[in-house]
Structures are given as C-alpha cells and as structure tokens.
Amino acid sequence: MTGPMSPTRSPLDPEHGRHLLLQMLRVRQLEEKCVELYSAAKIRGFLHVYIGEEAVAAGVLETLSPDDALVATYREHGHALLRGVAAGAILAEMYGYVEGCCRGRGGSMHLFDAATHFYGGNAIVAGGLPLAVGLALADKMAGRSNVTVCFFGEGAVAEGEFHESLNLAALWQLPVLFCCENNLYAMGTALGRSESQTDIALKAAGYEISAWAVDGMDVLAVEEAARRAVDAVRSGGGPHFLELRTYRFRAHSMFDPERYREKAEVLRWQERDPITLLRSSMEAAGQLAGEEWAQLQADAEAEVAAAVDFAEAGTLEPVEELTRFVYSERSAP
Amino acid sequence: MKSSYREALRAGIRDAMQRDPRVFLMGEDVGAYGGSFAVSLGLLEEFGPGRIRDTPLSESGFVGAGIGAALGGMRPIVEIMTVNFSLLALDQIVNNAASLLHMSGGQFHVPLVIRMSTGAGRQLGAQHSHSLEGWYAHVPGLRILVPATLEDARGMLWTALEDPDPVLIFEHGSLYNVAGELDDNAGPVDIDSAAIRRHGSDISLITYGGTLPAVLDAAEQLAGEGIDAEVLDLRTLRPLDEATILESVARTHRAVVVDEGWRSGSISAEISARITENAFFDLDAPVGRVCSAEVPIPYSKHMELAALPSVERIVAAAQEAAGARG
Ligand SMILES: Cc1ncc(C[n+]2csc(CCOP(=O)(O)OP(=O)(O)O)c2C)c(N)n1
Numbered sequence: 001m002t003g004p005m006s007p008t009r010s011p012l013d014p015e016h017g018r019h020l021l022l023q024m025l026r027v028r029q030l031e032e033k034c035v036e037l038y039s040a041a042k043i044r045g046f047l048h049v050y051i052g053e054e055a056v057a058a059g060v061l062e063t064l065s066p067d068d069a070l071v072a073t074y075r076e077h078g079h080a081l082l083r084g085v086a087a088g089a090i091l092a093e094m095y096g097y098v099e100g101c102c103r104g105r106g107g108s109m110h111l112f113d114a115a116t117h118f119y120g121g122n123a124i125v126a127g128g129l130p131l132a133v134g135l136a137l138a139d140k141m142a143g144r145s146n147v148t149v150c151f152f153g154e155g156a157v158a159e160g161e162f163h164e165s166l167n168l169a170a171l172w173q174l175p176v177l178f179c180c181e182n183n184l185y186a187m188g189t190a191l192g193r194s195e196s197q198t199d200i201a202l203k204a205a206g207y208e209i210s211a212w213a214v215d216g217m218d219v220l221a222v223e224e225a226a227r228r229a230v231d232a233v234r235s236g237g238g239p240h241f242l243e244l245r246t247y248r249f250r251a252h253s254m255f256d257p258e259r260y261r262e263k264a265e266v267l268r269w270q271e272r273d274p275i276t277l278l279r280s281s282m283e284a285a286g287q288l289a290g291e292e293w294a295q296l297q298a299d300a301e302a303e304v305a306a307a308v309d310f311a312e313a314g315t316l317e318p319v320e321e322l323t324r325f326v327y328s329e330r331s332a333p
Numbered sequence: 334m335k336s337s338y339r340e341a342l343r344a345g346i347r348d349a350m351q352r353d354p355r356v357f358l359m360g361e362d363v364g365a366y367g368g369s370f371a372v373s374l375g376l377l378e379e380f381g382p383g384r385i386r387d388t389p390l391s392e393s394g395f396v397g398a399g400i401g402a403a404l405g406g407m408r409p410i411v412e413i414m415t416v417n418f419s420l421l422a423l424d425q426i427v428n429n430a431a432s433l434l435h436m437s438g439g440q441f442h443v444p445l446v447i448r449m450s451t452g453a454g455r456q457l458g459a460q461h462s463h464s465l466e467g468w469y470a471h472v473p474g475l476r477i478l479v480p481a482t483l484e485d486a487r488g489m490l491w492t493a494l495e496d497p498d499p500v501l502i503f504e505h506g507s508l509y510n511v512a513g514e515l516d517d518n519a520g521p522v523d524i525d526s527a528a529i530r531r532h533g534s535d536i537s538l539i540t541y542g543g544t545l546p547a548v549l550d551a552a553e554q555l556a557g558e559g560i561d562a563e564v565l566d567l568r569t570l571r572p573l574d575e576a577t578i579l580e581s582v583a584r585t586h587r588a589v590v591v592d593e594g595w596r597s598g599s600i601s602a603e604i605s606a607r608i609t610e611n612a613f614f615d616l617d618a619p620v621g622r623v624c625s626a627e628v629p630i631p632y633s634k635h636m637e638l639a640a641l642p643s644v645e646r647i648v649a650a651a652q653e654a655a656g657a658r659g
Contacts, residue, residue, distance in 0.1 A: 045456035045632060096456070096633030107458045107632030123460035124418065125390050158389030159421070186390055188366025194389035260365040319639040326628050 012220065014287035017278065018296060020062070020219050021288075024054040024275045025300040027078035030087055033304050034077065034094065034108075038254050042311075043094040045107045046123075048075040052249035055274035056181050057082050059222025060149060060242075063230045069117040069135045069148040071128040074109035075181075076121045079151060084116045087303055088310030097314025104317055105325070125186075126159035128152060129178070133165045136174035136239075147233045148176045154243075155186025157203065158194055166207040169239040177226070177233050178204065178241040181216070183248040188260035204241035216246030217272045249273075336515035338508045341486035342372045342448075346410065348520070349491050350380055353408055356494060359386035359395055360412030369414045370450055370509050396422035396447065400430050400499075403445040408494050413449040416465045416503065430499040431474030442497040446490065452505040452543045452593055453641055459629035462637075464593040466503040466542070467600035470570040476500040477570040478524055479542040481508065483515045485568060488522030496524070505543025505593075527574040529581065533563035536651055537581040539604060540591040541567035544642055548591050551647035560655050570600050575607055582612045587654045589621035591642050596624035621650040 031049040038047050050057070057078045064070070072079040080090055085101055093100025094108050101113050109123040119135065122128040132150030139146045156162050157180065169176050180200050184191050191198050204211035210232070214225040222244060229240040247269040251258050282288035336344070349356045358373060364387040367374040377385040388395040392413060399411040413419045419426070426447070433441045453462035470477045478493060478500060480486045486504070493500035530545065531552050540548045545566055552562040565581055567574070582588050588608055592601035605620040626640040 044634065045458060046461070096635070104633035104636065105459075105631045107456065109460070110458055110632065123458065124421075127460075155390045158391045158394075160391070160393055161421075186361075187369070188362045189387055189389070190365075193365070193387060257367070259367055316635050317633065319635060322626055322631070322636055322639050323628055 009220065009224065012282070012285070012287065014282065017282050017287055018292060020058055020223070021275065021278055021282070022296045022299060023058040023062075023082055024219065024278070025296055026087070026303060027054045027057065027081055028275060029300045029304045030081060030090070030307065031077055033308060034091075035250075035254075037091075037094070037308075043108065044096070045109070046074065047094070047108050047254050048252065049250050050075050050078045050248070052269065052273065053181060053183060053216065053246045054078055055219035055222050056179070056216045056244045056246055057151070059219045060179055060226040062223050063227040064147065064149060067117065067144070067146050069119055069132075069146060071119045071132040071135070071148065071150040072121060073125070073128065073152055074121060074123045075153070076111055076151070077108070080111040080113065080118055080121070083113070083118050085111065085113045085118060087307035091307045091311035092314045095311045095314050096316070097311065098317035099310070099314045126152060126156035126161040129156065129161050129165035132176050132178075133169050133174060136169065136176035137172065140172070140174055145234055146175065147230050149179060149230075150176060151179045151181055153186060154180055154182040154184070154191055154200055155189065155194070156180075157200055166204060166209060166239070166241070170207045170209050173238040175233045176239045177229050178209070178239065180241070180243045181246060182243050183246050185248065185252070185261065187252045187256070190260065201241065201243040204243075209239050209241045210237070211241035211243065213243040213245060216244035217274045217277060219274055219278055334515055334517050335512060336483055336487075337510060337512040338483060338486045338504075339370065339372055339510065341483045341515055341519075342490070342504065343374070343376070345487050345490035346373065346376060347379070349410070349494055350376070350384060352491065353494070355406065355408040356410065357384040357386060357407065358410045358412060359388050359399065361388055361390060361414055363387060363412050368412070370506070372509070373412070392418055392421035393425055397425040397429065399445050399447070400425060400433070400443055403443045404433070404441055409445055410490070410494070411445065411447045413447060415461055415506075416449050416451040417460050417463055419447075419449050419465070426469070426475070426499070426501075427472055431472050434498065435474065443499045444494070444497050445499045446493045446502060447499070448502045448504065450506045451503040452507060453625070453630045453637060454507045454543070456632055456634055456637055458632040462630035464543075464625065466501070466570055467592065467594040469501055470600050470603075472571075474498065475571060476524070478502045479568065479570055480504065481542050481545040481566050481568070483511075483513055484519055485522060487515060487519045489524055491521040492524045500524070503542060507543050511546070524569055525572075525574065527568055527577040528566045529563060529577070530566045531562065531564035533561040533585065535561045535585055536587040536589065536655055537563045537565055537578075537585045538589050538591060538647065538651060539565045539567065539578060541570065542593070544591045544593050547642060547644050548647055551644045551651065554644065554648050555651055558652070560651060562651060573604070573607070575611070578604065578608065579612050582608055583615045586615055586617040588616070589623060589647070589650045589654055591623045591647055593625050593642060595627050596622060597627060599624060618654040621654045623647050623650050
C-alpha cells in the first residue's frame with residue numbers, strides 16, 4: 001500500500017525549504033524548552049514531546065486550509081503551534097495560567113483552540129478518531145468543502161475505536177484524513193509485540209480506504225503525500241489514510257525509564273533527524289547558506305524566548321471560577 | 334521490613350503467582366516497560382512472558398479476554414492503567430463480568446481480579462484523574478476493594494483471587510510511593526470488613542483509599558481542638574460493611590463521609606443514606622460530606638487542589654458536625 005509518489009520530485013523551492021525547516025525548528029526548540037521547564041518544575045503532570053517526529057506535523061499541516069479541522073493526541077504541542085496557536089498561549093497552558101489556550105484547565109495533554117479549529121489534545125488513546133469522523137460528517141452534511149485531519153499513534157490501531165472510525169468514515173465516504181504517526185512504540189510496547197499485522201496501511205486498505213505509507217522523517221515526502229491525500233479528500237474522494245513512519249527520540253513521557261529499547265537503536269534513528277536531513281540536502285544543493293541557517297535558529301529561539309516571558313508573566317485563574325465550564329453559560333433572559 | 338505501597342502490591346502479585354499456576358497478569362506495559370506505575374517491575378524476568386502478558390491498547394478486548402479466561406478455569410489478574418481507561422472496558426465489566434452468574438442461573442462464575450489506579454492529585458487533568466470506584470460500587474455482581482494501607486495492598490489480592498466472583502481493586506495514584514513498615518509475615522487479609530484506623534468517641538470520619546491519610550491528619554488536628562475523632566477505613570465499597578459503620582456512629586453520634594468522588598450519586602451519598610435510614614435516632618447532627626467539586630478535574634495545581642477534599646475542608650466539616658447541638 002505504498003504511496004502514489006511521483007517518481008521524480010519537483011525541485012525544491014529554497015524559500016519553501018527554509019520555511020519547512022523553520023517550522024520544524026520552532027517545534028523542536030519549543031519542546032526542548034518544555035523539557036527544561038519540566039525539570040525546573042514549572043510544567044507538571046504528564047509531558048510527552050514530539051522530538052524526532054516534527055516532519056510529520058510540519059509536512060501535513062502545510063497542506064491544510066484555515067477552515068480545516070484538526071484532531072490530535074496528548075503529543076500535540078507541535079500540531080497546536082503549527083496550526084497557529086501562539087507559543088506563549090501553549091506554554092502558559094502548561095504553566096497552568098489563565099493566559100493559556102485553555103485557561104490552565106487542560107495542560108500539556110489538552111491543548112484546544114477554537115479559532116484555528118484545533119479540536120485538541122486527547123489523552124485517551126484513539127479517543128480522537130470518532131470525533132474526527134463526526135467533524136467530517138458535519139462538514140459533509142452542511143455541504144462544506146473542509147477536510148478533517150486526525151493524528152494518532154500506531155498504538156491506537158489496536159483499539160476498537162480505530163476500526164469503528166475507519167469503517168464509518170469509509171461507509172459514509174467522509175472527508176477525513178487519518179494520519180497514523182507510526183513511531184514504532186506505544187509506551188514500551190513495540191509494534192511487533194502488539195499487532196499481528198504490522199503493515200498499518202494495509203489495515204486501512206481493508207476498509208476500502210486509500211492508504212499510503214510515507215517516510216515520516218522526510219518532510220518533503222510527507223508534504224507531497226499529504227497534499228495529494230488532502231486534495232483527494234477535499235474533492236470528494238472519501239477518507240484517506242497516511243501511515244507516517246517516524247521515531248520518537250525521547251522517552252514516552254517524563255516518567256519513562258526506557259527499559260524497552262536499545263540506546264543504539266535510538267542513535268541510529270537520530271541519524272535520520274528530520275531537521276538535519278532537510279538541512280543537509282539543502283546545503284548540499286547550495287540552497288542554505290550558513291547565515292541563513294543561523295537566522296532560522298535565531299528566529300525560532302526568539303519565538304520561544306518570548307513565549308517563556310509570556311508564560312512567566314501569567315496569572316492564576318481565581319478559584320471562585322472552579323465550577324465554570326461544566327455547563328454552557330447562557331446569558332440571563 | 335520496609336515497604337512501599339507499590340512494593341506491597343508487587344509482593345501480593347508475586348505471592349499469588351507462586352501459590353497458583355492458574356494465576357497470570359495481563360495488561361498494557363505490565364512486562365517490558367515494567368508497569369506504568371512500576372508495580373509489576375521485575376515480574377516478567379521472574380515469571381516469563383506467558384504469565385506476565387503485555388497486551389496491545391485494547392481495554393475492552395483484554396478485559397473481556399480476562400473474563401473468558403476466568404470462565405475457562407484460569408485466575409487472571411487484569412491491570413488497567415487508570416480508571417479513566419477502564420471506561421473503554423465498561424461494557425465487558427458490567428454486561429459480562431457482573432452479570433454472567435445471574436444470567437446463567439448460577440452456572441458460570443467469573444473469578445477475575447481487575448486492578449487499576451484511580452484518583453487525582455498529580456496534575457494529570459480530566460482524562461486521567463477521576464475517582465470512579467463509587468460508580469462501579471453501584472453494580473451488583475462486582476466486589477469493589479480500595480486498599481489504603483500497606484497491609485491491604487499486600488494482602489487483598491490473594492483473597493480477591495479466591496473469590497469466585499469478579500473483584501475490582503482500586504489503587505489511588507497518590508499512595509504508590511507511600512512507604513512504611515510491613516510485617517515480614519504479612520499475607521492475605523479479609524475483604525469483607527471496614528477497619529477502624531483511629532479510635533475516638535466524638536465523631537466518625539468515614540473514608541477509604543487515597544483520602545485516608547488526609548483524614549488521619551485531620552483527626553490529629555481535631556484532637557488538638559478537643560474533638561476526639563474515630564477514623565473508619567471502608568476497605569470494601571461493595572458490599573459495604575454497614576454493621577461497622579452503624580456501630581461506630583452509634584457510639585459517636587456524628588459522622589462525616591470523605592470521598593474523592595463527586596458528591597452527586599456517590600458512594601458518600603449511599604453511606605449517608607444508610608446512616609440516616611438505620612441510625613437516625615443515634616445522630617446528634619446531620620451527616621456531613623466532603624467530596625470533590627463537581628467538575629472534570631482541572632490541570633492547574635491551585636484549581637486541582639481546590640477541587641479535591643483537603644485536610645482543612647475535612648476539619649471544617651467535622652467542626653460543623655461537632656458544633657451542632659445534640
Ligand atoms: C485508552 C488508553 N489506554 C491507555 C493509555 C495510556 N497510554 C498513554 S499513551 C500510550 C501509548 C500510545 O502509543 P501510540 O498510540 O503509539 O502513540 P505515541 O505515544 O507513540 O505517540 C498509552 C498506553 C491511554 N492514554 N488511553
């Protein structure tokens with residue numbers, strides 16, 4: 001079930017390449033800072049970083065329109081950021097401050113943003129898939145040409161909700177793009193220890209959904225595949241499925257002692273760091289000068305520094321507001 | 334010997350595995366990862382992958398398979414990471430495990446144990462922090478255990494495995510690191526009765542699980558104010574040990590129930606109702622309750638703390654009950 005990749009990729013526009021590099025760097029640097037802030041006890045709860053997997057969100061989100069909807073998992077800082085949620089609002093959320101994108105109610109695992117149609121952070125594995133199906137159903141019923149993109153890990157493939165959602169989406173020909181971020185491990189469980197059939201795209205094909213496996217470390221490949229899939233979905237081609245083959249460089253969460261994989265394996269994958277891959281190929285093609293790279297890094301750093309300042313200046317929501325948002329607030333008659 | 338709550342649970346699992354070859358443990362990341370809360374750490378090496386079985390992320394599937402294995406003569410211990418994830422298996426637990434004996438006219442027993450963590454206090458937000466054991470206690474056919482001490486963490490499992498019916502064990506997340514002295518000979522304990530953890534004559538503070546430490550602290554504080562509180566640890570939420578509750582209230586004439594679950598339709602409501610139904614004329618004050626605020630548990634620390642029962646709120650509720658005219 002591998003993709004419909006064009007045999008020859010169109011030459012990279014250097015400006016676009018630098019843009020993709022910046023997008024990945026923004027996520028990387030924000031999350032490096034999150035890890036640091038977690039160690040400093042500024043961020044609490046569970047923190048799951050996406051370091052190593054940035055090409056997936058960067059490539060896919062590049063292809064979306066502002067009205068498209070997004071559903072993600074608890075490993076969603078990068079998706080939120082690239083969708084347009086301000087880095088400051090994301091960090092303030094993790095600080096538990098009212099200036100956060102969810103007033104501090106959600107935290108790292110539950111970033112939401114209505115303005116950018118970001119339907120969250122979901123901490124129940126596979127819990128987002130049925131939501132994505134419903135969002136797509138609403139678009140279809142209302143006659144809108146939006147696409148809903150749903151991200152989830154390969155661990156979610158074992159849940160009933162995965163299978164129920166794929167079937168519904170295919171049965172009703174809904175405008176949804178399923179993006180499986182296959183980083184080979186669900187916490188400590190390697191794919192081969194949890195799936196009898198490890199070809200995930202094949203499972204989607206079993207539901208009559210067009211499904212392609214893509215190198216998730218190659219942001220250009222991700223972008224190309226996502227663009228074809230999104231275009232197909234938007235033009236009424238029914239649900240599509242991408243299996244994005246990637247790797248998480250860090251522990252599952254800040255509590256994971258990583259007993260289940262060899263350091264050497266992590267190092268091997270780090271050689272295919274998505275940022276380094278694009279950077280090297282652009283450098284080799286003479287598309288990225290030293291000072292341009294330095295500028296990208298500086299831009300990403302500046303954004304993170306400003307976000308930290310914003311979060312540090314945050315304030316606590318008054319406890320009197322604790323019971324708000326359990327039911328909708330209606331204005332008095 | 335020194336033991337943590339986590340180590341006491343592990344000793345209980347190891348003991349059960351050694352006693353009975355039909356016992357096995359299955360759940361997500363119980364093996365190679367070492368258990369999401371490290372309860373099963375080292376057991377894979379000791380007992381092998383046949384009996385320490387890592388499962389895919391398929392709560393409904395592997396809980397249901399546990400029920401089937403129990404029907405087939407095994408004695409499964411199924412671990413679900415947290416109570417919020419058990420909702421994916423609710424169908425199997427309620428429609429199968431709890432009902433099979435009755436539906437089959439007494440033919441099919443389900444000797445299954447399901448363990449899971451519960452509760453808030455670690456800033457994990459609304460999808461990882463709830464206390465739904467009271468919900469499960471609503472269901473006939475299930476036995477609900479809530480170990481709060483090292484002895485119970487060590488000893489409840491074996492007794493639960495000997496029960497011919499499904500037993501759910503709820504381990505409050507804040508207890509795993511609690512450490513103390515555990516008798517070298519600690520072993521199986523009864524799973525029928527409530528325990529009085531502190532004797533007192535002025536008021537009965539009734540609680541279980543994760544809130545027991547706060548209630549004991551509150552009792553100490555109340556002692557300084559001349560209020561001699563009795564602390565009752567329910568240990569089992571279903572069936573409730575009504576006799577011990579009523580006997581305590583008959584002596585103290587006042588009661589406050591402390592429960593991390595939400596107040597409406599909660600186990601605290603059930604206990605309060607039983608006291609008023611059966612000991613109304615022993616009471617010198619209305620039964621008080623300290624529960625969690627009726628919100629999905631928020632992430633931010635100050636909001637989460639404000640949502641949960643605290644020593645201050647327990648003390649205040651006890652003072653109010655004690656101050657009521659007898
Ligand atoms: C229903 C459910 N079961 C268990 C968990 C605990 N848990 C959180 S993340 C995770 C692993 C998920 O792996 P995968 O879907 O591959 O995503 P990744 O974390 O690798 O991005 C597990 C078991 C959960 N959050 N929800």
